[in-house]
Amino acid sequence: MLISLSRDLNRLIMDYLIIEGYKSAAEEFAKEAKFPGVSGKPLDVDFDSIESRMNIREALQRGDIDDAIRRVNELNPEILDTNPSLYFHLQQQRVIELIRQGRIIEALQFAQEELAPRGEENPELLSELEKTMALLAFERCDAKPNGIGELLSAGQRLKTAGEMNGAILESLSQGKEAKLESLLKVMVWGQKMLREEVNLEDVPSINAV
Amino acid sequence: MANRPSRSSSIPIPRSNSSTSPSRNIESIISIPFATPARSRLPSDQGPFVRGTTHAESDHRGAGTSTSTNQSNSPLRSTARSFTQPPLIHTRTIPRMINVPFEPRVVRAESSRNLDSTFQPPTSPTRLRKPSIGVRPPSTQRTTQETPQTFTTPSTTFERPDYLEHSAFRHLLQTEAPSSLPPARKSEHPPPNIHAYSSSTSTGSDDDSNASPPPREIPSSTSASASTPVISSDQVLKLPTRWSVQFRHHILNLSEDGRELTYQGTGGSDRDREAAAAARTVQHIPPACGIYYYEVEIRSKGQKAHISVGFAGSDVRMSRLPGWEPNSWGYHGDDGCSFAAEKNGTKYGPTFGVGDIIGCGMDFTTNQAFYTKNGVNLGPVFENVGKGIDLYPSVGLQHVGESVKVNFGHEPFKYDIEYYVQQQRNQAWAEIIERPVDTSFFSAGNNGSAPEEQTKRTLNRLVLSYLAHHGYVKTARVFQKQAETLNTVNTATPSVASSTPTLAVTGTTDHDVEMADTAVSSSSSSTTGLVIQNLEAAEIELRTRIVNSVLEKDIDSAVNETERCYPTALEAEEGLMKVKLRCRKFIELLLIAAEMKKSLNTSISMGGEDHTPSYDGEEEDGMSMQVDDDSAVSMNGFGPGSLVGDRHGSRSSSSAQARCKAALSEAIAYGQSLENEYRSDKRPEVQAIFKKTFSVVAYEDPLAVGGSIAEVVGHEARGLLANELNQAILKSQGKPTHPPLEMMYRYTAVYLLQLGLSGVGAAAFADIQKELLDSES
Structure with missing residues (x-):
């Protein structure tokens, strides 16, 4: 049982390293943790796909949207075609980057040309469009309203990068997100439900302090 | 035994949890949602796991008795009575029930005498208790209404329906209680009733059954079962398998397999014929199912089907159709309306009648119900179904000749419930992880x-x-x-x-x-x-x-290095870790000797090939403990070889024999010194370790023995010991003994179990074992 649990957890770690693109760490881990079939067919993982995913991700985290779009189309042009919401978020990110660089006129123009038509098509995206445009209004203001300033944060880039990563993984018929992340979500959900639905106050927990 | 502690800690429930007074936590979890007013402070308010007498009491109340009446009575009395003559008690003790028009039917000429005599015992509570456990004499009722039938348990036996495989708690969900249950617990299951019936039918005389309530069981056994512990991971959640004999309107004839209900009766007044009569199951639906589903086939012989299919709490009167009363929900066949504690229904689906198969589902993730008609889903209906109460499948009939047959999974369902559950399951899971x-x-x-x-x-x-x-x-x-x-x-x-x-x-x-x-x-x-x-x-x-x-079987290095770098790790618990390590060393020596002996035998039978397996050099997988065993087995699998060419066999085997002997004596010598050293250590855990270790000596080939010996000698034992040593070192350095990730997994498993047992249905569809750990996906 113990052996099998730690083997299972090893797999969870490996899954995380692969999904999140820690290629060399994954390779090292396969050796150290003695994953079966390291030399031959390494698990059922395409280590090379990690690399291209990571390049795209890095581009997004750099704020280089053009590069990211070019790379993802190289990898598989269908990914953007079949994910209108992802494509919108990439364009949104481009507007955000332009605003960040102070290229307001360009940002405005781009938003009008690319974002607005899509926002009209999809009410869900419209509210995000509005939020993005609000950035222009508060551009010189330090105290931005809630939810607006976030767009300029590293978190927003991570979010876009995560969505992109998930879409690529899905196109490769792999899980969308790391199982470890799911586990964290289930745990937090479980804690919340125990408190809210079962009215349990004292939930023994692992908490972020 | 040496490895026990770490073993137990590997159960997906953290040990730490047990030290955080689990009973308090769990009890508070369990009791809160189920502490409905009607049940407030029963002897063991165990939420969904009411057992023995407690079960009977709440059920009895559920059968229509008003709460106040019941509480003013001695619980013992009401318990016994409820089992003895449910419908009669209502008519006798609860004035409210008198206006229910079934009374004349019950008190029939042939049975009234017996009914009375059955009622004598209440003057003596102790005597009354007895029939409530082992032999109950409600045969009077049956004989008045049905032709004597012998109940056989197997008729209700069926496998857990496939759609429940989608629940993360499937292993807890059972259609039949395991036979290993102690007798006291069995008293709550159908079999005793059945036994009572069959015995009474065999006597054929009501006098018999009432004159001889054998005093072989005493009440204490039942009350003991009422104090059974709350929940554990091996808790069994019983699924509905049959309509209840007790908790049905007496006018409904129940078939021997517990599946078919018929509104029977001949003649009588018009008013009598129009009386609603309901039944519910013995077991309530465990919300840990996630989604529960059953089907009812309408077999009515009557002209119109005024039938209600649905759910009811334990406290709903059996003289009303499901949906009319609070805590009951029903879909009515005559008008196709849905009823949730209302007189006038809400338009829901088509009408149904003879020949139709009505499916009735309960989705604990949304607390909504849904129905199917002849395999077509009619969509969700009702809100907050069964919140805070135990929910039972329930049906109600209203006309003579109406008949329904239930399918709790006895046979394949008309509706593709498995696919439906799979969809809902995926959706519930997605909702958890996509935010x-x-x-x-x-x-x-x-x-x-x-x-x-x-x-x-x-x-x-x-x-x-x-x-x-x-x-x-x-x-x-x-x-x-x-x-x-x-x-x-x-x-x-x-x-x-x-x-x-x-x-x-x-x-x-x-x-x-x-x-x-x-x-x-x-x-x-x-x-x-x-x-x-x-x-x-x-x-x-x-x-x-x-x-x-x-x-890598190099215990000496492990001990020496630990001693050098982490001396406190070995000193903890008066050197317990060191004892374990040294015992392992002894076992390793024994294994070497055993392996040599085996290869010697093999080489002799093989005809000379000096086939000494590289014991130390064999592939070390670390993760796959099978390797050792496999190689040992395959070695053994070589039967006596047919090769006879013995060229240098004798010489090499004699030297091998010598080496083998040396290895064995080295092992024995080590064992003796070990024993000498720790002879004075009388700690039971140390003694247990020694006992286990030295029992290995008895086997020529310990690896091939299996069972508890394999647990001591196998590679898995090495892994456990290594892990224990790792933890001991970490502990001595003041560091956590389990990585947070592992704790996170275990805590999550516990959360989910507690949620599932507390009625949060979505937890049943958060199968972390399957979703996150299984490699197949």
Whole structure:
């Protein structure tokens, strides 16, 4: 049982390293943790796909949207075609980057040309469009309203990068997100439900302090 | 025995949980949602797991007795009566029930005498108790209404329906109680009733059954069962399998297999014929099912089907159709309306009648019901079904000749419920994992960054601490470096918080699992907080080397290195760890000797090939313990060879014999010195370790024995010991003995179990074992 649990957890770690693109760490881990079939067919993982995913991700985290779009189309042009919401978020990110660089006129123009038509098509995206445009209004203001300033944060880039990563993984018929992340979500959900639905106050927990 | 502690800690429920007074936690979890007013303070308010007498009491009340009446009575009396003559009690003791028009039917000429005599016992509570347990004389009722039938248990036996395989708690859900249950518990199951019936039918005389309530069981056995512990992971949640004999309107004739209900009766007044009559199941539906489903076939012979199919709580009167009363829900065949505690229904689906198969589903993730008609889903209906109460499948009939046959999974369902459950399951799972982690989980100090960012950081820390804990040093280094480059890329962005969230286990745990800054030292210079300092890396390497030497059968190195670097680890608990290690060394010596002997035998029978298997050199997989056993088995599998060519066999075998002997005497000598050394140590755990260790001597080939010996000698035992040593070293350094990731997994498993048992149906569809660990996916 113990052996099998730690083997299972090893797999969870490996899954995380692969999904999140820690290629060399994954390779090292396969050796150290003695994953079966390291030399031959390494698990059922395409280590090379990690690399291209990571390049795209890095581009997004750099704020280089053009590069990211070019790379993802190289990898598989269908990914953007079949994910209108992802494509919108990439364009949104481009507007955000332009605003960040102070290229307001360009940002405005781009938003009008690319974002607005899509926002009209999809009410869900419209509210995000509005939020993005609000950035222009508060551009010189330090105290931005809630939810607006976030767009300029590293978190927003991570979010876009995560969505992109998930879409690529899905196109490769792999899980969308790391199982470890799911586990964290289930745990937090479980804690919340125990408190809210079962009215349990004292939930023994692992908490972020 | 040496490995027991770590073994038990491997159960997916953290040991720490047990030290956080699980009973308190669990009880509070369980009792809150089920502490309905009607049940307030029963002897053992065990929520859904009401047993024995408690069960009977609540059920009795559910059968229509008013609560106040019941409480004023002695519980013993009401219990016994409810089992003895449910419908009669109502008519006799509860004035409210008198206006229910079934009374004349019950008190029939042939049975009235017996009914009376059955009622004598209430003057003597102790006597009355007896029939409630073993033999109950309600045969009077049956004989008045049905032709005598012999109940046989197997008729209700069926496998757990396939659609329930989608529940994470499937292993807890059972259609039949396991036969290993103690007798006291059995009293709550159908079999005793059945037994009572068959025995009474065999006598054929009502006088008999009432004159001889055999006093062979005493009440204490039942009350003992009422105090059974609350929940554990091996709790059995029983599924409905049949309509209840007790909790049905007496006018409904129940078939012997408990599936078919017929509204019977001939003649009588018109008013009598119009009386509603309901039945419910013996067991309530465990919300841990996630979704529960059953089907009813309308077999009415009557002109119109005024039939209600649905659910009811335990306290709903049996003289009303499901849906009319509070805590009951029903879909009515005559008008196709849905009823939820209302007189006038709401338009819901088509009408139904003879020949139709009506499916009735309960989705505990949404607390909504749904119905199917002849395999077509009619959509969700009702809100908050069964919230806070035990929910039973229930049907109601209203006209003579009406008849329904239920399918709780006895046979394939008309509707493709399995596919439906699969869809709902996927949706419930998606709803849990597709939302970002609730920001309240993270510390307040980090509210500057998005949940995605904090999630990533938390996960990175989890991964790194795990790698460090288990000594995957190289991976940890590479990972750390990669994580930093990834995050330093976005230097242009302003808001990378420098303070990192720290994972820590709160609550009283037996070991403070604080990931904090132990394995992962935080550094303000790092954006990720992922830094393993050189000193730390060396420490991890050292610890890993020691632990691995146990796996590699080099116990001496393990002991010496530990003694040199972590002396306190071996000194803890008066040297218990050292005892375990040295006993392992003894076993390793024995194994070497055994292996030599075996290969000697093989080489003799093989005809000379000196086939000494490289015991020390055999492939070490670390993770796959099968290797050892397999090689041993395949070695054995060689039958006496047919090769006779014996060229140099005798010479090599004689030298092998000598080596074999030497190995054995070395082992024995070590064992003796070990025994001498620890003879004075009378601690029971030490004695137990020794007993187990020395029992290995008795076997020529310990690896081939299996069972408990294999547990002591096998490679898995090595893994456990290595892990124990790892924990001992970590503990001696004041570090957590389990990586936070492992704790996280175990806590999550416990949360889900508790949620599932508390009625949060979605927990049944969060199957972390299947979703996250199984490699098949």
